[in-house]
Amino acid sequence: MPETDRQLAERRLDVWRRAYALIDHRSDFSGPLYDAGYRDVQIEPTLDNESEPDLIAVSDTHFAVLEISCGPNKDFRGLRRYAAGGLTPALRSRFGDRPREPAGSPFFVTNTSGFVSFPNEMNAIRVSDPAECRLVNVSDSRLLEALNRWSGFPGPTPAYGLKALPESSIEEVKFPLAGIIRQVASTGGRVSATEIVSPLLGELSQSVSQAGRARLGRTVATLLERAAFYLKDYARWEAEGRSLVVNVIDNTQARKSFSKALSDWLGTRFLESFSIEPEGNPEEGEDER
Secondary structure, eight states: OOOOHHHHHHHHHHHHHHHHHTTOBOSSOBOHHHHTTOOEEEESOOOTTSOOOSEEEEOSSEEEEEEEESSSOOOTHHHHHHTTOOOOHHHHHHHOSSOOEEOBSOEEEEOSSOOSSOOTTOEEEEOSSSOEEEOSOBOOHHHHHHHHHOOOOSSOOOOTTOOOOTTOOHHHHHHHHHHHHHHHHHHOEEEEHHHHHHHHHGGGGGGBOHHHHHHHHHHHHHHHHHHHHHTTTTEEEETTTTEEEEOOOOSHHHHHHHHHHHHHHHTSOHHHHHOOOOOSSOOTTOOOO
16 A cells, blocks of 8 residues: 555654654763764755755764665665765854864665665664664764664654654645644734744754755745635735735634635545534434544
Protein backbone atom coordinates (compact mmCIF):
# COMPACT_ATOMS: atom_id res chain seq x y z
CA MET A 1 0.00 0.00 0.00
CA PRO A 2 1.49 3.38 -0.98
CA GLU A 3 2.83 5.56 1.81
CA THR A 4 0.64 8.57 2.61
CA ASP A 5 1.98 12.12 2.82
CA ARG A 6 1.39 12.11 6.58
CA GLN A 7 3.37 8.88 6.99
CA LEU A 8 6.24 10.25 4.94
CA ALA A 9 6.14 13.49 6.91
CA GLU A 10 6.39 11.63 10.21
CA ARG A 11 9.31 9.51 8.99
CA ARG A 12 11.09 12.66 7.80
CA LEU A 13 10.49 14.48 11.08
CA ASP A 14 11.60 11.41 13.04
CA VAL A 15 15.00 11.21 11.36
CA TRP A 16 15.54 14.94 11.74
CA ARG A 17 14.69 14.84 15.44
CA ARG A 18 17.12 11.99 15.95
CA ALA A 19 19.80 13.70 13.85
CA TYR A 20 19.45 16.88 15.88
CA ALA A 21 19.68 14.82 19.07
CA LEU A 22 23.18 13.74 17.98
CA ILE A 23 24.26 17.30 18.78
CA ASP A 24 22.03 17.76 21.84
CA HIS A 25 22.42 17.21 25.58
CA ARG A 26 19.50 16.51 27.93
CA SER A 27 19.15 15.08 31.42
CA ASP A 28 18.62 11.56 30.06
CA PHE A 29 21.02 11.48 27.11
CA SER A 30 23.99 13.12 25.46
CA GLY A 31 24.50 12.90 21.71
CA PRO A 32 27.89 11.72 20.40
CA LEU A 33 28.59 14.92 18.46
CA TYR A 34 27.81 16.95 21.57
CA ASP A 35 30.20 14.76 23.56
CA ALA A 36 32.89 15.46 20.95
CA GLY A 37 32.48 19.22 21.40
CA TYR A 38 30.05 20.04 18.56
CA ARG A 39 27.77 22.64 20.11
CA ASP A 40 26.55 24.84 17.24
CA VAL A 41 24.72 23.98 14.03
CA GLN A 42 23.22 25.49 10.93
CA ILE A 43 20.49 23.78 8.95
CA GLU A 44 20.51 24.19 5.16
CA PRO A 45 23.79 26.13 4.95
CA THR A 46 25.60 26.95 1.71
CA LEU A 47 29.26 25.94 1.51
CA ASP A 48 31.95 27.84 -0.36
CA ASN A 49 31.53 25.63 -3.44
CA GLU A 50 27.77 26.43 -3.55
CA SER A 51 26.82 22.96 -2.33
CA GLU A 52 23.97 22.82 0.18
CA PRO A 53 24.07 20.01 2.75
CA ASP A 54 21.28 19.51 5.24
CA LEU A 55 23.27 20.47 8.32
CA ILE A 56 26.69 21.60 9.54
CA ALA A 57 27.82 21.10 13.13
CA VAL A 58 30.96 22.75 14.47
CA SER A 59 33.38 22.32 17.36
CA ASP A 60 36.22 24.68 18.20
CA THR A 61 38.49 22.85 15.76
CA HIS A 62 36.34 20.99 13.20
CA PHE A 63 33.14 21.12 11.19
CA ALA A 64 31.04 18.09 10.31
CA VAL A 65 28.72 17.95 7.30
CA LEU A 66 25.53 15.89 7.68
CA GLU A 67 23.04 14.80 5.06
CA ILE A 68 19.79 13.56 6.62
CA SER A 69 17.43 11.17 4.87
CA CYS A 70 14.50 8.92 5.78
CA GLY A 71 15.40 6.62 2.87
CA PRO A 72 18.53 4.50 2.33
CA ASN A 73 18.82 5.37 -1.35
CA LYS A 74 19.46 8.80 -2.80
CA ASP A 75 21.55 10.60 -5.38
CA PHE A 76 24.94 10.66 -3.70
CA ARG A 77 26.54 13.01 -6.22
CA GLY A 78 25.57 15.96 -4.05
CA LEU A 79 26.95 14.25 -0.97
CA ARG A 80 30.31 13.88 -2.72
CA ARG A 81 30.30 17.62 -3.47
CA TYR A 82 29.93 18.39 0.21
CA ALA A 83 33.29 16.74 0.85
CA ALA A 84 34.99 19.44 -1.25
CA GLY A 85 33.17 22.34 0.40
CA GLY A 86 34.42 24.65 3.13
CA LEU A 87 32.96 27.33 5.38
CA THR A 88 31.95 30.59 3.73
CA PRO A 89 32.70 33.98 5.35
CA ALA A 90 29.05 34.08 6.48
CA LEU A 91 29.36 30.71 8.22
CA ARG A 92 32.68 31.70 9.79
CA SER A 93 31.03 34.84 11.09
CA ARG A 94 28.16 32.84 12.56
CA PHE A 95 30.32 30.20 14.20
CA GLY A 96 33.29 32.35 15.16
CA ASP A 97 36.10 33.11 12.73
CA ARG A 98 38.71 30.57 13.72
CA PRO A 99 40.41 27.85 11.67
CA ARG A 100 38.33 24.69 11.44
CA GLU A 101 39.15 21.50 9.56
CA PRO A 102 36.66 19.04 8.08
CA ALA A 103 35.80 16.31 10.58
CA GLY A 104 36.14 13.78 7.77
CA SER A 105 33.91 12.71 4.92
CA PRO A 106 30.27 13.85 5.07
CA PHE A 107 27.97 11.84 7.32
CA PHE A 108 24.86 10.26 5.86
CA VAL A 109 22.29 10.11 8.69
CA THR A 110 19.24 7.87 8.28
CA ASN A 111 16.61 6.00 10.28
CA THR A 112 16.22 3.14 7.84
CA SER A 113 17.31 -0.45 8.34
CA GLY A 114 20.41 -0.39 6.19
CA PHE A 115 22.54 1.30 3.58
CA VAL A 116 21.89 0.36 -0.04
CA SER A 117 24.22 1.22 -2.93
CA PHE A 118 26.19 3.34 -0.49
CA PRO A 119 29.51 4.97 -1.54
CA ASN A 120 32.48 3.33 0.13
CA GLU A 121 34.10 6.66 1.02
CA MET A 122 31.13 8.04 2.98
CA ASN A 123 30.51 7.88 6.72
CA ALA A 124 27.02 6.84 7.84
CA ILE A 125 25.00 6.87 11.04
CA ARG A 126 21.75 4.99 11.56
CA VAL A 127 19.91 6.78 14.33
CA SER A 128 17.06 4.29 14.76
CA ASP A 129 17.37 1.08 16.78
CA PRO A 130 19.58 -0.80 16.50
CA ALA A 131 21.94 2.16 16.07
CA GLU A 132 24.85 1.67 13.71
CA CYS A 133 27.82 3.74 12.63
CA ARG A 134 29.88 3.15 9.51
CA LEU A 135 32.98 5.28 9.96
CA VAL A 136 35.37 5.07 7.04
CA ASN A 137 36.90 8.55 7.14
CA VAL A 138 36.73 10.53 10.40
CA SER A 139 39.73 12.78 10.98
CA ASP A 140 38.53 14.28 14.27
CA SER A 141 39.78 11.82 16.90
CA ARG A 142 37.34 13.04 19.56
CA LEU A 143 34.40 12.55 17.23
CA LEU A 144 35.63 9.13 16.13
CA GLU A 145 35.92 8.03 19.75
CA ALA A 146 32.47 9.37 20.66
CA LEU A 147 30.78 7.69 17.69
CA ASN A 148 32.52 4.38 18.34
CA ARG A 149 31.31 4.55 21.94
CA TRP A 150 27.74 5.50 21.05
CA SER A 151 25.16 2.69 21.14
CA GLY A 152 22.03 4.69 20.39
CA PHE A 153 19.58 6.77 22.38
CA PRO A 154 18.30 5.33 25.67
CA GLY A 155 14.69 6.20 24.83
CA PRO A 156 12.55 8.39 22.58
CA THR A 157 14.28 11.57 21.44
CA PRO A 158 12.64 14.94 22.10
CA ALA A 159 10.07 16.17 19.59
CA TYR A 160 11.68 19.64 19.69
CA GLY A 161 8.30 21.10 18.69
CA LEU A 162 9.27 20.23 15.10
CA LYS A 163 6.26 20.10 12.78
CA ALA A 164 7.79 20.82 9.36
CA LEU A 165 11.10 21.41 7.60
CA PRO A 166 12.26 23.60 4.73
CA GLU A 167 12.40 20.45 2.59
CA SER A 168 8.87 19.33 3.53
CA SER A 169 6.46 19.09 0.62
CA ILE A 170 3.27 21.12 0.43
CA GLU A 171 1.20 18.08 1.40
CA GLU A 172 3.44 17.41 4.41
CA VAL A 173 3.06 20.98 5.71
CA LYS A 174 -0.73 21.01 5.29
CA PHE A 175 -1.68 19.18 8.48
CA PRO A 176 0.42 21.09 11.02
CA LEU A 177 -0.58 24.32 9.29
CA ALA A 178 -4.26 23.39 9.66
CA GLY A 179 -3.73 23.11 13.41
CA ILE A 180 -2.28 26.62 13.52
CA ILE A 181 -5.19 28.01 11.48
CA ARG A 182 -7.65 26.40 13.91
CA GLN A 183 -5.87 28.06 16.84
CA VAL A 184 -6.05 31.46 15.14
CA ALA A 185 -9.77 30.95 14.48
CA SER A 186 -10.46 30.59 18.21
CA THR A 187 -9.69 34.29 18.71
CA GLY A 188 -9.61 35.62 15.16
CA GLY A 189 -6.77 37.62 13.67
CA ARG A 190 -4.12 37.84 10.99
CA VAL A 191 -1.32 35.34 10.57
CA SER A 192 1.43 35.71 7.98
CA ALA A 193 3.50 33.05 6.25
CA THR A 194 6.63 34.51 7.82
CA GLU A 195 5.19 34.32 11.35
CA ILE A 196 4.20 30.68 10.95
CA VAL A 197 7.70 29.50 10.01
CA SER A 198 9.09 29.57 13.56
CA PRO A 199 6.21 27.61 15.17
CA LEU A 200 6.56 24.96 12.46
CA LEU A 201 10.33 24.64 13.01
CA GLY A 202 10.05 24.54 16.80
CA GLU A 203 13.35 24.46 18.70
CA LEU A 204 15.27 24.09 15.44
CA SER A 205 14.05 27.48 14.23
CA GLN A 206 17.10 29.55 15.21
CA SER A 207 19.42 27.01 13.57
CA VAL A 208 17.80 27.21 10.13
CA SER A 209 19.47 29.43 7.54
CA GLN A 210 17.64 32.41 6.09
CA ALA A 211 17.41 30.57 2.77
CA GLY A 212 15.80 27.59 4.51
CA ARG A 213 13.33 29.77 6.39
CA ALA A 214 12.42 31.57 3.17
CA ARG A 215 11.87 28.24 1.41
CA LEU A 216 9.45 27.05 4.10
CA GLY A 217 7.79 30.47 4.10
CA ARG A 218 7.02 30.15 0.39
CA THR A 219 5.41 26.76 0.98
CA VAL A 220 3.31 28.18 3.81
CA ALA A 221 2.24 31.18 1.72
CA THR A 222 1.06 28.91 -1.09
CA LEU A 223 -0.95 26.84 1.37
CA LEU A 224 -2.50 29.84 3.10
CA GLU A 225 -3.68 31.23 -0.23
CA ARG A 226 -5.20 27.87 -1.16
CA ALA A 227 -6.80 27.51 2.27
CA ALA A 228 -8.46 30.92 1.87
CA PHE A 229 -10.44 29.58 -1.09
CA TYR A 230 -11.97 26.81 1.04
CA LEU A 231 -12.41 29.09 4.07
CA LYS A 232 -13.90 32.02 2.12
CA ASP A 233 -16.79 32.38 4.56
CA TYR A 234 -14.37 32.69 7.48
CA ALA A 235 -11.05 34.01 6.17
CA ARG A 236 -9.48 36.07 3.41
CA TRP A 237 -6.06 36.08 1.79
CA GLU A 238 -3.99 39.29 1.71
CA ALA A 239 -1.31 38.89 -0.94
CA GLU A 240 0.65 41.99 -0.01
CA GLY A 241 1.54 40.69 3.45
CA ARG A 242 1.24 37.00 2.50
CA SER A 243 -1.29 36.76 5.32
CA LEU A 244 -4.51 34.93 6.13
CA VAL A 245 -7.03 37.04 8.05
CA VAL A 246 -9.36 34.75 10.00
CA ASN A 247 -12.68 35.72 11.57
CA VAL A 248 -13.29 34.71 15.15
CA ILE A 249 -15.23 31.44 15.26
CA ASP A 250 -17.25 31.78 18.46
CA ASN A 251 -20.21 29.40 18.37
CA THR A 252 -20.77 25.69 17.94
CA GLN A 253 -22.40 25.80 14.51
CA ALA A 254 -19.72 28.11 13.12
CA ARG A 255 -16.98 25.86 14.52
CA LYS A 256 -18.55 22.84 12.86
CA SER A 257 -18.89 24.62 9.52
CA PHE A 258 -15.36 26.00 9.75
CA SER A 259 -13.93 22.57 10.59
CA LYS A 260 -15.86 21.03 7.69
CA ALA A 261 -14.36 23.60 5.30
CA LEU A 262 -10.90 22.98 6.74
CA SER A 263 -11.26 19.24 6.31
CA ASP A 264 -12.36 19.76 2.70
CA TRP A 265 -9.11 21.67 2.14
CA LEU A 266 -7.13 18.88 3.77
CA GLY A 267 -8.96 16.23 1.79
CA THR A 268 -9.93 14.29 4.92
CA ARG A 269 -13.18 13.03 6.38
CA PHE A 270 -14.71 15.67 8.61
CA LEU A 271 -15.71 13.69 11.72
CA GLU A 272 -12.65 11.46 11.69
CA SER A 273 -10.26 14.36 11.33
CA PHE A 274 -11.59 16.78 13.92
CA SER A 275 -13.70 14.65 16.30
CA ILE A 276 -16.50 17.19 16.57
CA GLU A 277 -19.20 15.91 18.90
CA PRO A 278 -22.52 15.71 17.00
CA GLU A 279 -25.49 17.64 18.33
CA GLY A 280 -28.62 15.57 18.91
CA ASN A 281 -29.19 12.32 17.04
CA PRO A 282 -26.95 11.26 14.16
CA GLU A 283 -28.26 12.08 10.74
CA GLU A 284 -30.15 9.32 8.99
CA GLY A 285 -27.82 6.82 7.37
CA GLU A 286 -24.85 7.78 9.55
CA ASP A 287 -23.18 5.22 11.82
CA GLU A 288 -23.30 5.91 15.54
CA ARG A 289 -19.64 5.68 16.44
